[in-house]
Amino acid sequence: MVSYATLLSEQTISEDMKWISLAPSYDFSLFPIGFINDEYYFQTNKDAPNSKVAKIKLDWSKARQVKKFTELQDRPQVIxxxxxxxxxxxxxxxxxxLTAGNNILIIYVEDxxxxxxxxxxxxxxxxxxxIPHEKGTVTEVLVTRSRESFTLSLQTWDTPNKIFELKWDGYQFDTTTVSVSQIKGTNPDDFVIEExxxxxKDGTLVPYFIxxxxxxxxxxxxxxxxxxxxAFGEVDKFYYKPNYFDFLRSYDGYFIWGTPRGGGDQTGGWHEAAQGLxxxxxxxxxxxxxxxxxxQNFTSAGNIILEGVSVGGTAMGAVMNQATDLFGVVLMTRAPLDIFQLETRSSIGSGVAEEFGGVNTPEGFDAVMAWSPLQNLDPDKPYPAVLLIPAQNDERAPPSSNYKFIAQLQYDHPSYSKPMLLYVAQNDRRVRADLLAGSTQLCLIEQSLGISRRKS
Structure with a gap:
């Protein structure tokens, strides 16, 4: 990230302002935290794939007026x-x-x-x-202007929202629970989670949470x-979603959060291990x-529901092609299913090439061709039930690849007894698609697996 700084207290906002250089090139990321006196604190991946906090001492004696920022090439020491x-x-x-007492609050991903x-x-x-005893996903942090207090919102897999207030006592933050959303008719203590x-295939131990x-x-x-x-080094688990918890409490089944390589669950190397080629x-x-x-006798072949959202759905399309007989239902919401189209014709094409292989290179083309969901549909395989829910106005995951995918499936299997369905969410590309997914998915699961809701 390229960054420069100016001192507003000693000059008027104009084209004649004087600037100093913080990071004149794209050598490393730089996410601002705040200023303490003349020191600028930021988060960065400079020589640190898992990120760190560093600072730069601002030397205003080097500030100067320039016609273009590119004239400023000083590289101050990163501490x-x-x-x-x-x-x-x-x-x-x-x-x-940045909080009271010149302290810094950091959110890590651990397991x-x-x-x-x-x-x-x-x-x-x-x-x-x-909040050391909570296990979940932070959804929002709001720090007051004085930095003496902040509120924290957290989701867990069995609780839609927990809100905490933290106040500075001069030495540390005291925590008060403000509210906890309750799911009517359930008790979180009735459920367990195991890692x-x-x-x-290559001998790597892959964690999952059941x-x-x-x-x-x-x-x-x-x-x-x-x-x-x-994908993308992201962590995608331990959050509350109504249809996930409804399935868990209503069908005497198991819900599994997978942590495959490509995500960020096990530090930056976990992402890089399954990136590109x-x-x-x-x-x-x-x-x-x-x-x-x-x-482990939790389930059996044909009784597994495979589900992913966005490029998580892309992964599920690839997995469905490669291990068809393991799954009874495959659910893909807002999923790009033609990686060639995604990289060359979508609004985020240039940003995903590094993640998926880069189809404009010979080696990348061959690697993607080997797994891209649309290109690997097989007319001779007995596919599980399939439900695609693309969003009509989604420019990042164009719905057209879903149209082609379901059309090819139905063409290859004209008399197939299992549902092969697509529903296009209108208007908002994300929210409506996710809302529609819930009840529709559960109906398909019941029909395809021959299960019904428990009575109590």
Whole structure:
């Protein structure tokens, strides 16, 4: 990220302002945290794939007026404040935040869950862990202008929202629970979550988290809903979604959060291991989880529901082609299913080439051709039930690839007994598609797997 700074207190906003250089080239990322005196604090990946906090001392004596910012090429010293952790990924889309006492609140990803720590900006040492007993996803942090207090919103897989207020007492933040959303007729204590591991094709141990109602009969006959994302270094788990929890409490089944390589669950290297020409490892990991669910007698082949959203749905399309017999239902919402179209004709094409392989190079073309969902549909395979829910106005995941995908499936299997369906969400590309997905998915699951809701 290219960055420059100016001092507003000693000059008028005009074209004659004087500037200094912070980062004159795109050598590393630089996400602002704030200023303490003449020191600028920021989060960066400079020599730190899992990110760290650093600072630059602002030397205003070097400020000068220029016609173009490119004339400023000074590279000030970057001083590490909070070093990179090898065992955890520092979130980039949420925080860090500058708080009272010149402290910095950081959200890490540890084993797929958000964990919050308060650090001293002066020493870089941990002062306290915030809400240490909560396991979930931070959805919002609001810091007051005084920085003496902030509110924190958190989702967990069984609770839609928890809100906490934190106030500075001069030494640390005291935490008060403001509200906890309750799901009528349920008790979170009735459910458990376990972390288990599957062995992928190359021997890598892949974590997954399985949730279920206490007392569920482990007889190999239960339905199992496997959700995963596995791309862009993102973490996609432990959040509340009505249809996920409804399935879990209503069908005596299992819900599984997968953590395949390509995601960010196990630090930055977890992402890079299944990026570009290595993308196949994401699919190998998901297949390994599905096979392990069967081996451990949680479920059986044909009773697994495979589901993903956005490029998580892309992964599910690839996995469905490669291990068709494992799954009973495959659900893909807003999923790009033609990677060639995604990279060359969508609004985000140039941004996804590095992630998926780059179809404009010979080696990238061959790698993507080997797994791109549309190009690998097989007329001789007995596919599971399929439901696609693209969004009409989604320029990032154009619905046209879904049209082609379902048309090809139906053409290849004209007399097939299992549903092969598509529903196009109108208007808003994201929200409406996700809302529609819930009840529609559960209806398809009931019909395809021959299951019904429990009575209590």
């Amino acid at each position: 590490d404040v909070i070093p990179e952790r090898e065992d955890a990924l520092m979130q980039t889309f949420s925080g860090p935040y 797929g869950s958000n964990v919050l720590h308060l650090f001293s900006a002066e020493t870089g040492k941990v002062i306290q862990q915030i 288990l591991h599957a062995t992928s 949730t279920y109602r206490k007392g569920t009969n482990r007889n190999g006959k239960s339905p199992a809903w496997l959700h995963a994302y596995g 290595e993308k196949q490892k994401t699919f190998d990991d998901i297949i390994a989880i599905a096979e392990e669910l069967i081996n």
